[in-house]
Amino acid sequence: MWQEISKYGNKLVQQGLVESHFGNISIRDGERIFITARGYALDEITEDGVVEVDVNSPTDRDLMSSTETIVHRAIYQQSRARAVIHAHCPFSVVESLLSDTGLIEPLDSEGKCFLKNIPVIRGQMGSEELAHNAGMALSDHNAVIVHGHGTFATGSSLKEAYVITTQIEHSCRIRYWYDLARKYC
Known part of the structure; x- marks a missing residue:
């Protein structure tokens, strides 16, 4: 499992979706969660960089x-997610700071x-507040943005959670x- 987590950690850093030592990734396997270890750079994950914890x-x-x-x-307890990626995507953080409705409505067709x-x-x-709010929101969404902090994206696999993050x-x-264009045009 650590190899897959390492693969997506590298992709997140290469795409500028996180800075190396920030963000985290997990996979659920039955009653276990495999999650990045505290303090590990996402683009340097080895077997020692992933910890197994209990889902309950x-x-x-x-x-x-x-x-x-x-x-x-x-998130795992309150949703069907099998994988979670938490990233610090810069435009997502900016939009969370600008949002006054509690929702960001995508304008693009894919979004x-x-x-x-x-x-x-x-x-x-x-x-606990963030855990509660994320679990509730992700029970019927596949992504949230934490105000001023970053994204949590879920999927049936890390590939799906990564695509949602991007x-x-x-x-x-x-x-x-x-x-910005509307403001100045």
Whole structure:
């Protein structure tokens, strides 16, 4: 599993969707979650960079895993997700800061089709509030943006969660440039 997590960690960094030491990735396998370890650079993941934790409750192993483990766990408990990617996509973060409705409505056809409206949720990193809000929102969406923080995208595989992550950023980039152009044209 660590090889697949490493593959998508590299892709996220190469595409500028995260800075190397930020963001996290997980895969659910039955009652287990395989998640990136705390402090590991996503473009340098090795076997030691992935931690196995329980999907139902915290254990001592949570101390070695990402600080967002509580959020990943809530998402798995409240949705059908098999994979989760948390990234710090720059245009997505900007759009979350500009949103005054709690939703980002994609303007591009792919975003409208695959994302619908993207909820903007709140909560501090790794907090119970964020875990609750992400779990609730992702029970009927495939993506959310945490206000001022980043995206959580889900899928039946890491490939699907990665595609959703790239689509969120694409839709937010289009929306940003469109709003800017309208302001000055």
